[in-house]
Amino acid sequence: MPEYNYKTFPLDADMHDFVQFPNIARVGTKAPDGVLIDAKDGSEVRLGALYRNGVSVIEFGSFT
Amino acid sequence: MATEFREYDCQFVFVYTREAHPSDRYPGHDNIERKLAHARAMVEQLGFARPMLVDDLDGTVHHEFGRLPNMTYIVNAGGTIVYRAAWTDPRTIRGAFEQILFERGERREKRRITPYYMEWLPQRTNDDVRFVQELFELGGGRPVDEFITAMDNVEGNTATKQIKQWWERRQSQPETTTES
Numbered sequence: 001m002p003e004y005n006y007k008t009f010p011l012d013a014d015m016h017d018f019v020q021f022p023n024i025a026r027v028g029t030k031a032p033d034g035v036l037i038d039a040k041d042g043s044e045v046r047l048g049a050l051y052r053n054g055v056s057v058i059e060f061g062s063f064t
Numbered sequence: 065m066a067t068e069f070r071e072y073d074c075q076f077v078f079v080y081t082r083e084a085h086p087s088d089r090y091p092g093h094d095n096i097e098r099k100l101a102h103a104r105a106m107v108e109q110l111g112f113a114r115p116m117l118v119d120d121l122d123g124t125v126h127h128e129f130g131r132l133p134n135m136t137y138i139v140n141a142g143g144t145i146v147y148r149a150a151w152t153d154p155r156t157i158r159g160a161f162e163q164i165l166f167e168r169g170e171r172r173e174k175r176r177i178t179p180y181y182m183e184w185l186p187q188r189t190n191d192d193v194r195f196v197q198e199l200f201e202l203g204g205g206r207p208v209d210e211f212i213t214a215m216d217n218v219e220g221n222t223a224t225k226q227i228k229q230w231w232e233r234r235q236s237q238p239e240t241t242t243e244s
Binding site for chain 2: 004005006007008009010011012013014015017018020021024025026027028029030031032034035036037038039040042045047048050051052053054055056057058059060061062063064
């Protein structure tokens, strides 16, 4: 498996992660907590606090 | 997407992960400052209205959720995952919101509701040619070459035929400002 911040797109196109996805963070379970950085001002945002504000739609992605 | 669904009174956030298709313009991250800079460039260029939240350099949160490049979760106010998709698709998200609205209405009417588990394998439009066009505009030629090589490896030459035809045509054209 390539390092997380790979320098070139992996030859297996991340297929390992797609195969494993059904077994991770399933519906009906508690969503993972964690700390993220708000790109706007550099402040820390805890996901657990976000969830308590109401229904949260969380999209993951990157520029390219 | 956040604009389309704002009537549903939910909060939308985008979690910026690793660069899925590193390029000379937007290379893989080797420090958090670069990662933040890429995220801010994305906000500026794509006009993001929702909060852009950046994961740490090691992708700690991304790992916890499954590490896919374009996935979406919906989490209720109790912190429970009620929807997740390996690929962000507004069609199924719209369906999930219709369900959330139904549940809210039933609660308002004080009707008893009970969760049930379901799984689904919907299919999406997979316009690889459009994808590589956008990839080229954002990152130049290198990520296009790498994507075609990986798709050849995973799915075989037949699946990449149209992409290669477009890429050959594009490479035969004079350079444009998108490559600067």
